Amino acid sequence: MSDRHEASLTVVRAEGNIVCDMDGEKVMFSVATGKYYSLGSVGGRIWELIGAPIRVGRLVDELTEEFSVERPECERQVRKFLRSLKRESLIEVHSS
Amino acid sequence: MQMSAKKEWQAPELETLNVT
Numbered sequence: 001m002s003d004r005h006e007a008s009l010t011v012v013r014a015e016g017n018i019v020c021d022m023d024g025e026k027v028m029f030s031v032a033t034g035k036y037y038s039l040g041s042v043g044g045r046i047w048e049l050i051g052a053p054i055r056v057g058r059l060v061d062e063l064t065e066e067f068s069v070e071r072p073e074c075e076r077q078v079r080k081f082l083r084s085l086k087r088e089s090l091i092e093v094h095s096s
Numbered sequence: 097m098q099m100s101a102k103k104e105w106q107a108p109e110l111e112t113l114n115v116t
Binding site for chain 1: 103104107113
């Protein structure tokens, strides 16, 4: 999948997850998989930002404005993180 | 206008946890 295509995809949280904050990091229970997950601090911020449908490119824009990170690195790591969320059915991905 | 400092970036990672 090309970077440009992936950046144009829209992501949003899947339903059925219970999330709480623990020491500044988000911990989540998925009713669907019966598993507990830790999202960490940056992952928790991403989780907040995908509460409503958002394009991956826009998500990276928000994060590079908020965090001290170069865009290419941010984009690469965010895409990897989103793929791991998708593998666990924690997010929905739609073509814009 | 003063720019607010950006927060430290850490690569986001999904970690699976095991469970009186």
